[in-house]
Amino acid sequence: MIREILSQLDEIEAMLGVTKGAERQSLLEQREALLARCEKLTAEQKVFLARHPRRPRIDAYIHELFTDFFEQKGDRANREDPSILGGIALFHGEPVTVIGHRKGTDLNENVAYNFGMPGAEGYRKVQRLMRQAEKFRRPVITFIDTPGAYPGMEAEERGVGEAIAQCLSLMSRLSVPTIAVVTGEGGSGGALALGVADRVLMLENAYYAVLTPEGFASILWKDAGRRGEACEVMKLTAQDLHGYGVIDEIISEPVGGAQRKPQAVFETLDEALSRYLDELRGMDAGALIAARYDKFRHMGQ
Amino acid sequence: MALEDYGASFVMCPSCSRRTTQANWRANWQVCPTCGAHQALSAPERLLSVLDAGSFVELGEHIDGRDPLGFPGYPQKLEDLRKKTGLEEAVITGVGAIDGVRVVIGVMDSRFMMASMGMAVGERLAVAVEYAKNGGLPLILFCASGGARMQEGIISLMQMAKTSAAIADFSAAGGLYISVLTHPTTGGVMASFASQGDITLAEPGALLGFAGPRVIEQTIGQRLPEGFQRSEFQQEHGFVDQIVPRGSMRETLAKLLRLHGYGVMRG
Numbered sequence: 001m002i003r004e005i006l007s008q009l010d011e012i013e014a015m016l017g018v019t020k021g022a023e024r025q026s027l028l029e030q031r032e033a034l035l036a037r038c039e040k041l042t043a044e045q046k047v048f049l050a051r052h053p054r055r056p057r058i059d060a061y062i063h064e065l066f067t068d069f070f071e072q073k074g075d076r077a078n079r080e081d082p083s084i085l086g087g088i089a090l091f092h093g094e095p096v097t098v099i100g101h102r103k104g105t106d107l108n109e110n111v112a113y114n115f116g117m118p119g120a121e122g123y124r125k126v127q128r129l130m131r132q133a134e135k136f137r138r139p140v141i142t143f144i145d146t147p148g149a150y151p152g153m154e155a156e157e158r159g160v161g162e163a164i165a166q167c168l169s170l171m172s173r174l175s176v177p178t179i180a181v182v183t184g185e186g187g188s189g190g191a192l193a194l195g196v197a198d199r200v201l202m203l204e205n206a207y208y209a210v211l212t213p214e215g216f217a218s219i220l221w222k223d224a225g226r227r228g229e230a231c232e233v234m235k236l237t238a239q240d241l242h243g244y245g246v247i248d249e250i251i252s253e254p255v256g257g258a259q260r261k262p263q264a265v266f267e268t269l270d271e272a273l274s275r276y277l278d279e280l281r282g283m284d285a286g287a288l289i290a291a292r293y294d295k296f297r298h299m300g301q
Numbered sequence: 302m303a304l305e306d307y308g309a310s311f312v313m314c315p316s317c318s319r320r321t322t323q324a325n326w327r328a329n330w331q332v333c334p335t336c337g338a339h340q341a342l343s344a345p346e347r348l349l350s351v352l353d354a355g356s357f358v359e360l361g362e363h364i365d366g367r368d369p370l371g372f373p374g375y376p377q378k379l380e381d382l383r384k385k386t387g388l389e390e391a392v393i394t395g396v397g398a399i400d401g402v403r404v405v406i407g408v409m410d411s412r413f414m415m416a417s418m419g420m421a422v423g424e425r426l427a428v429a430v431e432y433a434k435n436g437g438l439p440l441i442l443f444c445a446s447g448g449a450r451m452q453e454g455i456i457s458l459m460q461m462a463k464t465s466a467a468i469a470d471f472s473a474a475g476g477l478y479i480s481v482l483t484h485p486t487t488g489g490v491m492a493s494f495a496s497q498g499d500i501t502l503a504e505p506g507a508l509l510g511f512a513g514p515r516v517i518e519q520t521i522g523q524r525l526p527e528g529f530q531r532s533e534f535q536q537e538h539g540f541v542d543q544i545v546p547r548g549s550m551r552e553t554l555a556k557l558l559r560l561h562g563y564g565v566m567r568g
């Protein structure tokens with residue numbers, strides 16, 4: 001249903017550019033009516049938006065929120081895993097390390113980046129970049145958008161589980177400020193590997209869960225088709241997670257999703273990142289680590 | 302009397318189909334005397350198999366989870382399993398001794414919801430790790446798990462962060478952590494504390510991995526080769542220090558404790 005509403009909105013907005021007078025007025029009214037239907041979305045509709053092909057990706061966030069981005073490739077052991085994008089950039093003139101899942105913006109890119117599902121090398125690149133951030137006292141900002149780590153043979157041969165485990169361990173004791181932003185899909189341990197941060201922000205229509213809804217339904221009910229039911233029962237929306245204390249702040253999206261007016265999301269996020277970075281930069285390393293320990297030690301209690 | 306008349310006092314090995322007496326099977330800690338296959342060992346039996354007799358004192362037995370999602374039927378399922386297994390949850394934690402050396406030990410039991418990790422498991426482990434840190438004691442965890450406890454949703458995912466943070470903190474304070482991987486250790490447990498040991502041991506033939514074999518097969522559209530993700534495979538790929546048969550586990554742990562200066566040398 002959300003799919004139809006969004007495609008009707010696209011059509012109306014395309015026509016608005018070339019329509020005048022009373023016809024235009026009617027289109028505007030139709031648009032309002034459609035947008036009103038997007039005000040209250042179900043969890044399943046939010047998951048649809050979280051996966052929307054035009055949803056802003058990490059490339060866009062880096063382009064819009066940072067300057068002077070310098071990409072750093074490779075895990076220095078096996079290979080470059082393009083499902084993780086990372087490097088150094090300036091945020092309001094100050095150096096930071098930026099790391100996130102990369103899904104790509106069209107089908108060719110999706111395939112090249114393995115739909116944002118990293119293998120072991122991706123998570124080892126994360127560790128390398130985070131250690132460097134610590135060495136040069138740069139805050140770390142991560143962007144989470146993955147259905148999960150890739151369940152393939154090579155990933156297992158190279159110890160993707162171990163690589164994720166070391167990310168969790170490393171992030172929990174990093175001596176520089178860390179902020180994670182769940183922008184789209186926050187699926188499973190492959191998402192959490194970038195999420196053990198001082199502040200965890202989440203876009204209004206992103207989801208964050210123990211597993212994809214399809215995976216959840218197939219494990220618990222042996223039926224991936226019960227996805228809609230899984231979305232409801234899993235409590236995976238930003239609102240649910242804020243209630244559990246798993247995330248610190250919800251980044252609001254334009255009605256109908258971030259893909260409709262990405263600029264609005266960039267502005268809101270820019271303000272939130274500045275605010276939290278200012279706050280965290282005022283803390284010394286020991287206090288940061290102790291507060292982060294406390295946060296995850298008591299999460300959900 | 303025909304052998305069959307002994308009935309239940311005999312056990313058939315699921316691996317080689319040879320029969321052995323119940324008593325023999327138990328004395329051998331559920332390892333087949335014929336083929337050496339390691340069958341599941343309950344957490345209480347595991348504690349008996351490695352600790353000095355009478356040395357174990359449980360910690361955190363009062364820690365239970367909750368039902369954060371309000372998942373249909375979950376509380377009842379826990380209740381039924383408690384009755385059936387005699388366990389409160391999927392892990393037992395406590396303090397015991399190996400050759401007189403005090404250790405903090407945690408043992409997961411796959412009979413309890415595939416030893417999946419929810420709030421109770423994560424909290425018991427975190428409390429045990431903090432106890433080890435505060436007491437300057439070494440930590441030994443026998444891992445086995447199907448992964449995160451789905452019925453607890455995001456809260457179960459966060460147990461990976463919680464246990465990892467506790468172990469990283471313990472490690473930064475100089476604590477020794479020995480992780481023992483037993484059949485099966487997968488998912489969120491493999492991707493957190495199971496993979497964070499200073500020393501990683503594995504039992505022979507255990508299935509150890511992040512993604513389950515079925516999920517991998519569905520994803521890549523082909524069958525996995527024989528032995529994929531087993532202990533021997535993990536050792537070959539560099540993720541296990543040594544594969545230790547159950548019969549040698551206690552003496553191996555004792556040796557590792559001595560090598561780290563616990564016991565005799567440290568007094």
Ligand SMILES: [Zn+2]
Nearest residue numbers: 314317333336
């Ligand atoms: Zn046998």
